[in-house]
Amino acid sequence: MRSYGIWLVGACGGVSTTLACGLSALQREAIPPSGLVSSSPIFDGVQLPPLKSLVLGGHEIRDESLVSAARQIARDNGSLSIELLETVQDDLEQIDGRIEPGVLFNSGPAISGLEGLHDQVNFTDPRLALERILVDLNRFKEENRLDEVVVVFVASTEPAPEPHPAHEVSSKLEEHLAAGDGTPFLASTLYAMAAARLGCPFLNFTPSPGALLPAIAQLLEEAAVPFMGSDGKTGETLVKSALAPMFKYRNLKILSWQGYNLLGDRDGEILAHEANRSTKVASKDQLLRDYLGYPLHSKVTIDYVPSLGDNKTAWDFIHFEGFLGHRMSLQFTWQGCDSILAAPLVIDLARMLLLAKLRQESGPQPHLSLFFKSPFGGDEHDLHRQFHLLGDYLASARDAS
Numbered sequence: 362m363r364s365y366g367i368w369l370v371g372a373c374g375g376v377s378t379t380l381a382c383g384l385s386a387l388q389r390e391a392i393p394p395s396g397l398v399s400s401s402p403i404f405d406g407v408q409l410p411p412l413k414s415l416v417l418g419g420h421e422i423r424d425e426s427l428v429s430a431a432r433q434i435a436r437d438n439g440s441l442s443i444e445l446l447e448t449v450q451d452d453l454e455q456i457d458g459r460i461e462p463g464v465l466f467n468s469g470p471a472i473s474g475l476e477g478l479h480d481q482v483n484f485t486d487p488r489l490a491l492e493r494i495l496v497d498l499n500r501f502k503e504e505n506r507l508d509e510v511v512v513v514f515v516a517s518t519e520p521a522p523e524p525h526p527a528h529e530v531s532s533k534l535e536e537h538l539a540a541g542d543g544t545p546f547l548a549s550t551l552y553a554m555a556a557a558r559l560g561c562p563f564l565n566f567t568p569s570p571g572a573l574l575p576a577i578a579q580l581l582e583e584a585a586v587p588f589m590g591s592d593g594k595t596g597e598t599l600v601k602s603a604l605a606p607m608f609k610y611r612n613l614k615i616l617s618w619q620g621y622n623l624l625g626d627r628d629g630e631i632l633a634h635e636a637n638r639s640t641k642v643a644s645k646d647q648l649l650r651d652y653l654g655y656p657l658h659s660k661v662t663i664d665y666v667p668s669l670g671d672n673k674t675a676w677d678f679i680h681f682e683g684f685l686g687h688r689m690s691l692q693f694t695w696q697g698c699d700s701i702l703a704a705p706l707v708i709d710l711a712r713m714l715l716l717a718k719l720r721q722e723s724g725p726q727p728h729l730s731l732f733f734k735s736p737f738g739g740d741e742h743d744l745h746r747q748f749h750l751l752g753d754y755l756a757s758a759r760d761a762s
């Protein structure tokens with residue numbers, strides 16, 4: 362049987378740990394595939410890499426293991442049960458053997474200040490940082506005899522990089538790398554460059570702009586690999602992209618859309634820093650303006666509430682105008698467990714990018730817009746139309762097989 366690797370950057374974070382536990386339980390047929398879009402009927406007859414063919418590895422900057430990260434989630438959050446941890450313990454130990462110290466590079470004070478960092482993660486020369494990533498990825502591929510590897514950036518949200526001319530053109534970025542000038546690079550940029558170097562599909566599940574700079578997209582295109590991002594659409598923005606079309610279809614004019622997000626956990630702690638939060642807020646706020654095409658008052662706020670753990674609460678207030686200019690409102694409260702919502706999507710996206718690579722497709726994958734807050738290069742934000750895009754792609758993949 363062919364085997365495929367998923368390389369998780371941020372391997373012991375909440376999303377990755379939940380993914381590792383869930384994938385192991387799925388491979389052991391210990392749980393049903395709830396929440397996996399790729400197990401729903403629209404995928405019938407599509408030759409996706411089977412769940413049992415997937416092998417996990419990754420990079421992590423903290424001196425942490427999946428086993429202890431999973432125990433902590435079970436204790437603090439309850440989204441992973443003790444029974445589940447007993448079922449998957451052996452698999453987690455094996456994956457822990459394939460997790461390597463990651464790379465910190467211009468990552469900003471919030472990430473560099475995380476507790477328990479490995480002592481081998483600090484780099485000042487981007488060539489050495491990239492070399493480390495390439496060595497680890499190559500070893501993962503060879504030792505596990507993998508046919509393909511998809512690189513998934515699911516690490517903490519980075520601040521936006523300082524604008525730099527090399528961000529626009531791949532050859533300029535390569536020149537700065539060759540000269541050992543680290544100024545234009547963030548850690549995410551280097552991970553994406555490594556994917557391009559090795560011909561691996563690349564997924565940016567985070568809002569971090571450094572991962573899919575225009576120059577990086579060019580490099581990935583030149584390497585003829587499929588890629589997609591940015592920022593998984595799992596909660597408030599998912600509901601937004603389902604509801605905004607309803608107002609548009611019925612010609613109800615949205616005047617204001619105000620959203621308050623409360624979240625705890627490490628992700629919330631990082632987003633408590635203004636520089637990191639602003640990349641997330643921009644990603645969450647962009648959809649309405651792009652989709653509605655008229656000005657409105659909108660604001661997204663994110664507050665860190667430690668006791669919530671991974672259980673996020675979003676309250677949205679939508680003020681709209683109907684016939685005779687009469688004003689009305691809709692409110693919703695979303696209470697979701699972030700990693701439980703995100704982890705299956707990462708599995709779906711990894712399988713889809715591997716499928717695209719096997720079909721010799723390359724470049725951005727607009728049929729995956731459904732999964733993102735800021736779909737790369739895409740101006741389609743209507744959830745219903747995004748679902749049709751995916752359906753059309755799957756029909757063509759089914760016909761070709």
Ligand SMILES: NC(=O)c1ccc[n+]([C@@H]2O[C@H](COP(=O)([O-])OP(=O)(O)OC[C@H]3O[C@@H](n4cnc5c(N)ncnc54)[C@H](O)[C@@H]3O)[C@@H](O)[C@H]2O)c1
Pocket residue numbers: 370371372373374375376377420421422423463464465466468472475515516517518519548549566567568592593594595627628631698699700702703
């Ligand atoms: N619903 C969701 O959970 C959701 C949705 C969309 C996007 N995201 C994004 O996914 C990312 C991960 O979310 P999470 O809840 O797992 O966060 P987390 O803080 O639990 O995990 C992030 C992990 O990345 C590690 N890390 C940071 N920088 C690194 C680097 N340079 N190299 C290797 N590892 C590094 C951290 O040590 C941590 O273990 C965040 O950027 C988040 O905004 C999450």
